[in-house]
Structures are given as structure tokens and as C-alpha cells.
Amino acid sequence: MVVDMTAEGNDGVGLRERKKRETRLALSQATIHLCVERGWSNVTVEDIAAAANVSVRTFRNYFSSKAEAIAASHLERALQLADELRARPVDEHLWDSIVRAVQAQLAPGEGNGGGSPHDQRRPDGLRLLLTEPALHGEILKADAAAQDELAKAIAERTGTDVAHDVYPKLVAAVVGAGTAVAVTHCLNADRPIPLGPLLREVFDQLTAGLPVP
Template identity: 75%
Template sequence: MPQEDDARTGLRERKKRATRVALSQATIRLCVQHGWDNVTVEDIAAAANVSVRTFRNYFSGKAEAIAAGHLERMLRIADELRARPADEPLWDSLARAVHTQFAPADAADGGPAHDQRWRDGLRLMLAEPALQGEVVKANAAAQDELAKAVAARTGTDEAHDLYPQLVAAVVSAGSAVAVEHCLRADSPAPLGPVLTEVFAQLTQGLPTP
């Protein structure tokens, strides 16, 4: 039956996506906690409770696995945007979609000491040269997917119209600026309020302070 085949295909894809997420999260967690050079693929596979072969089926190495986390988050933002009410202003929908996906990071706060250690480890990981190329590729794919969601929402063409690609790039850059701001703050700062400020300024057209 075609419907049953579609359901099975959908289930397989969801399982694959869940495995990718689990492997990416395990890679990020271990590299932040122990340092890039101190984490092996074997360590990641063990932490995610899969075989090394399974890891290799999804990712070529640590850098690709970490970058996949950014791509997955942006894919969920695109999904969230598609699910928002059609009559909601676009930038309100985008702000809420971004907050929905970044909220777990705020909810997981483990106190100032934990935050500081995590921030220091995250900064070191993100500065790793081996990661830069993969992040660029993931960001390009993420912006393309978000542009499709923006185009569907606004009745534009993501392949030919400037608007959806521009919005996707601005959302990506604004989110990255918020994260970077929090990582470089003198004391641990929750991401949520910074994202609120970022999107408030974007919605207003970035007025001169």
C-alpha cells in the first residue's frame, strides 16, 4: 500500500534524523568537556551507544558531526516557522521559532560554575580550525532550508527572489551574534533575553542607537 510505504519511509527518516542528532550532541558534549584533541570517534560512539561503524555511516569525523548540530537546529526553526499561524507577522514567527529551539540551552543551566566551564569549552571547540569548513557548509544548507520556509510563508521564490534568502541570512547571523555575545560576556548570561533584543532590533529595522 502506498500510504504504508510512505509511513515506513517517514519513520526511517525520523529514526535517521534522531540518530544524527544523538551523535552530534554526544560529539559536542564530549569535545566541550574534554577538549577537541582528547575525544575520539570511539568515545563518541560509546557515549551515543552505537558502533563506530554507525558513526561513520553518518559522519566523516568530529567536525562534520558538530556542524550537523547547527544544521539540525536551523531545520527545526524552519519546521517551526511552517507550523506558526499564517496570520502572525513574519518576524514575530521567526523570533518565536528561534526561541523555541534555543530555549533548552537556557533551561539546562547548571549554575554559574557549570556555565563558565561550558562557555570556556565551547569557545575553544568553536575556534578549532578543523571545524570551520564544516560550519560554513552546514550554515549554507541551513540558510537554504530556512529560505524555503520563508518563501512559502511570504509567497516568494527562494530560488529567484532576494527576500527569502536575505531573511534567512539575517536570522542566521542574528542568532550567531546572540550566541557569540553570550559566550564572550564577562559573566554567564542566558541566551533568551539576548535573542529577544536581537529580534526586537531586527524587527525595528536596526535603528541607529
């Protein structure tokens, strides 16, 4: 019997990368949860490591700071958005695929009614974290990396070259801007606004060419 060692090795690499990605996300989510619950200044790396059931050394292997750990969730969401876009039917209109992929990541299951107390506290937590000065630089870096990943997926979908064609980069930048506008609008609203329908409204206006109201 001949064993395909190359395939086996590739599976091993893929599994290791998935586990690293899962660990990064778990540490990031633990950081966000603790900072929302206790306040930015009242959370230490030791607290985060304990909450994630890992050593402080493990945390340091992945992140240099709390800010970097929090920004990692933003980047992970972008990776999942790119994966979601790649999984959409190839005959689906690009912008329909983009909107559905964005909604799947940012507003999953919205419209089912209700919502847990944790869901209802989430906007206040996001406001708190996004106004923390220590986060701004890391969020900007995560935004840039997220845009690059989405551009790659758009290039694959459209048969363009991300290194030479402006189109995939432009679409990725527009998606990032539109999503940011929708999320900020929801956070700043006087009354709760469901994010899913607002995302659809934003992208409907974009695909219509932003006609003057």
C-alpha cells in the same frame, strides 16, 4: 478491504528518515559532550561510538570526521527552526514568528530560573569547540545548509519562490547573522547574559530598521 500501500510506504519512508535524523543527532551530541569534557584532541571516533552505543562503522556511515559530527547539531537545530516556523499561526506577523521560533530552539525554557551545572558549563564548552580550527570549514558548510532550509520555510510562509525571489534568502541570511551576533555576544560577555531577551533585542532592532542609537 483496500489497503493504501502508497500511504503506508510514505509513512515507512518518513519513519526511516526520522530515525536517521535521531541517530545523526545522538552521534553529534555524544561528540560534543565528549569533546567538551575531555578536550578535542583526547576524543576518538571509537570513544564517540561507544558513548552512543553504536559501532564505529555506524559512525562512519553518518560522518567522515568529528568536526562534521559536531556541525550536524547546528544543521539539525536549523531544521527544527524551519519546522517551528512552519507550525506558527499563519496570521502571526512573520518576524514575531521568527523570533519565537528562534527562541524556542536556542533559549528554550529560559527565564525559569536556576540552571544545572551542565547549563553553566555550556558557554565554556562552546568557546572551546568554536575556536578549534578543524571545525571552521564544517561550520561554514552547516551554516549554508541551515540558511537554505530556513529560506524554504520563509518562502512557504510568504508565498514567495526560493528559486527566483531574493526575499526568503535575504530574510534567512539576516536571521542567521542576527542569531550569530546574539550568541557570540553572550559567549564573550564578562558576566552571564540570558540569550532569550538578547535575541528579542536583536530582532527588535532589525525589524525597526537598525536605527542609529
